[in-house]
Amino acid sequence: MNFDVVTLFPEMIESPFAGSIIGKAVSKELIHITAHNLRNWAEGRHLVTDDTPYGGGAGMVMKPEPICRAIEHLKQQRPGAKVIMMTPQGKTFNQHAAETLSAEAGLIFICGRYEGFDERIRSYVDAEYSIGDFVLTGGELPAMVMIDAIARLLPGVLGSAGSAEADSFSDGLLEHPHYTRPAEFMGKQVPEVLLSGNHARIAAWRRSQQLQRTLQRRPDLLDKVHLTDEDLAELKRLRQIL
Numbered sequence: 001m002n003f004d005v006v007t008l009f010p011e012m013i014e015s016p017f018a019g020s021i022i023g024k025a026v027s028k029e030l031i032h033i034t035a036h037n038l039r040n041w042a043e044g045r046h047l048v049t050d051d052t053p054y055g056g057g058a059g060m061v062m063k064p065e066p067i068c069r070a071i072e073h074l075k076q077q078r079p080g081a082k083v084i085m086m087t088p089q090g091k092t093f094n095q096h097a098a099e100t101l102s103a104e105a106g107l108i109f110i111c112g113r114y115e116g117f118d119e120r121i122r123s124y125v126d127a128e129y130s131i132g133d134f135v136l137t138g139g140e141l142p143a144m145v146m147i148d149a150i151a152r153l154l155p156g157v158l159g160s161a162g163s164a165e166a167d168s169f170s171d172g173l174l175e176h177p178h179y180t181r182p183a184e185f186m187g188k189q190v191p192e193v194l195l196s197g198n199h200a201r202i203a204a205w206r207r208s209q210q211l212q213r214t215l216q217r218r219p220d221l222l223d224k225v226h227l228t229d230e231d232l233a234e235l236k237r238l239r240q241i242l
């Protein structure tokens, strides 16, 4: 899958993945991540990509022409790719969006700086995404976040351990606690059940811990997740004791 990133700071792209699992997927050519300098499509001696806002006010606005030319060029180079604009006004990116976007032939990310994009560029993009309600200085890190979340879902990118882990996220609950050796650390014991070798007991304990954690930390998730009759009975018990 091709990930193309249009940005005024191409040096920000790719290096965050060096050495990581995503970096290895790049080496194996399972994915391609290419940064494109927006100035390649700017005009004039100063290759200007921004301008002052009509109507006045502080800050600068990204001019539409360079972005539009970048989109037309890259769409021709990558047939079938979807164009994604990174903006604070976009839909909030989540795991469901990552799964949907991982089925695309390619993705072209448009990253902005300054106050925002000229409104007329919106008709040239397929979707707009934010990564959450906090203010960053540009769309580059959000694009990298999306590439990381999407690329790890592609065949061959993660090992077998990773695919199993993907399943556990998609059940919609928070994870149960994890322990490794030593069996005692600073006076804290590993829960006895995990040393019991009783796989049915371990599975029931882990499921209960998932429900407890989700109830305490992210009760909002419980409205969306599919729960069995056993889960509902356990939740009722947990609500009484917690």
Ligand code: 9D3
Pocket (backbone or CB within 6 Å): 086, 087, 088, 112, 113, 114, 115, 116, 129, 130, 131, 132, 133, 134, 135, 136, 137, 138, 139, 142
């Ligand atoms: C003063 C009004 N600001 C909107 C909250 C303007 C503004 C702030 C920051 C416009 C652009 C930006 C830069 N951020 C992004 O481009 C961005 C972003 C983000 O800041 N948070 C979460 N997701 C994203 S996606 C792109």
